[in-house]
Amino acid sequence: MSQNLLNKVWDIHKIKTLPTGQDQLFISLHLIHEVTSPQAFGMLGERGLKVLYPERTFGTVDHIIPTDKRERPFDDELAEGMIRALEDNTAKNGISYFGPDSDHQGIVHIMGPELGLTQPGLTIACGDSHTSTHGAFGAIAFGIGTSQIRDILATQTMALSKPKVRRINISGTLKKGVYAKDIILKIIADLGVNGGLGFAYEYGGEVIDNMSMEERMTICNMTIEGGARVGYVNPDNKTYEYLKGRKYAPEDYETAVERWKSLASGKDAEYDDVYNLDVSSLEPMVTWGINPGQALGVGDQIPEDADEQACSFMGFDRGQVLKGTEIDVAFIGSCTNGRISDLRIAAEVVKGKKVRSGVRALVVPGSRSVADQAEREGLHTIFKEAGFQWREPGCSMCLAMNPDKLEKRELCASSSNRNFIGRQGSPTGRTVLMSPAMVAAAAVNGVISDVREML
């Protein structure tokens, strides 16, 4: 039996065992954004501490930034204040920062990989639960709270316990119209929203091997929705090809690749648990409830034992099939599904069609670079001609900290990651999670649809 990637990366980054029994882990890459970092800089200031290794922290703005107009100051004074705080904190401490006008601005989990910051074998932390996204490259990446941001700024380390590792083998052949998003929703539905507690998820098997890096990011991104803090895929040639030539990729690339190869879990690697999933019969998934585990195939009935509070909040009945349910809003974007491949797939569905009258439809690219690429390919024209709003990059309606929000009881077909009560900005607003292709289909038909009928 050999070591898995998590154990190898952990050992490389471990400083020592702390008096509490936790490990002190060196964090190679720290990413920050405007919402969870200002308080950490404040705490640092109160203690007279400095940022230890500013060259290991990178910042951008995503959560709060408007996606319609970018003139400063922003209309929302609080948003302006928070972004200015990040600008001051990064400037004062010599931290690289990609602000609203930067070619690299974007959702932090999309920016990292694009710049080649996200590399195999790194420990990565960010004050955002979807930091697990970076695991797609064979990094061990944690979402953290603000006190830990403070710890990393001051010491480049954090205190934590090593998780167990569950290998998730995904086999079979995906049907046309079924995507990475459907697989991760299925995994969460099967293992539960707290099924990953205490575990890191290592995703593998033929389906993962065949996936693009962007699809792997979608899978790793929603790991946290299954209760596991860390999710990763072993690095392979696709990983090395993706990173080659990117801004922060290592200079001596061949040497780096050799090192990365040595970190991947061996074929006989040991795991604490194994879960096998065959996705050959998987249908496009939709959520019916108020957490991401409450999901089913678009043609399936809501179970007879479905949670009463969830049904009543959503206005759905047990036994109901969601296909055909009217929607008010369609949202394509977020760190889960705001990358170029997501926009290409959605554009393919809407090309030459119109958004159903009465539906408010938004496409929010995940980064400036995604937006530029989409515009080079003319995707923005396809979306705009269909009646979608084409926006500037940011988190937008995934968590609605900027002006993009649901109103009242609106129902949103969303490519984002959370359907919690109030998540999209209205305390009574409702979210149905699905793949970008499915959102595109819902936008065009005005009702939750099976995208396979449109391909």
Place this chain on the structure above:
Amino acid sequence: MNERIIEITGKAIPLRGDDIDTDRIIPARFMKCLTFDGLGQFAFYDVKYEENGEEKRHILNSPDYQGHSILVSGRNFGCGSSREHAPWALKGMGVRCIIARSYAEIFANNCSSLGIPALIVDEASAGELMKMAEDDPLVEFRVNLNSKKLHAGNRFYAFDLPENYRIALVEGRWDTTSMLMENLEDIKLKNQFLPSFKG
């Protein structure tokens, strides 16, 4: 070093439900702030108030439970977003200790960083404690992190708390920065050894 947190005594707020996420504990719109001060007033805001600002009929609004310091809830409490605003909001509303069936990992970590013990109890105990607090808002809960026992209603209950967090709380090491700073020389060595970023 911080204050050593060993014994907590208080009355309990019974908050039924599983998978109570951090968006519900503090909706994102209240996170536009540069410090964590004053978040208590927004804790469970949409659980407590209608959209028009009217108070809902909810146990969190009941005068019987105002100012209580121990929150009792279900499974997977604090799931979702990593926002430390959530435990800060709970702290702001006076919560000093949480008792639940289980917690999301980042939330439990954040609670420890703030000196809030997040205790885990089994299904039977959770049910009894919940009912006890519902039946009598004045019943006193006494938690001891050394003996790992909770006393309520003339009975002792066992609880679990990851040993790392327990030690951090009872030894006053829950604010981790100073503990981590002790190993600065080792950190510097590690930094030299691990690749950095050149753009």
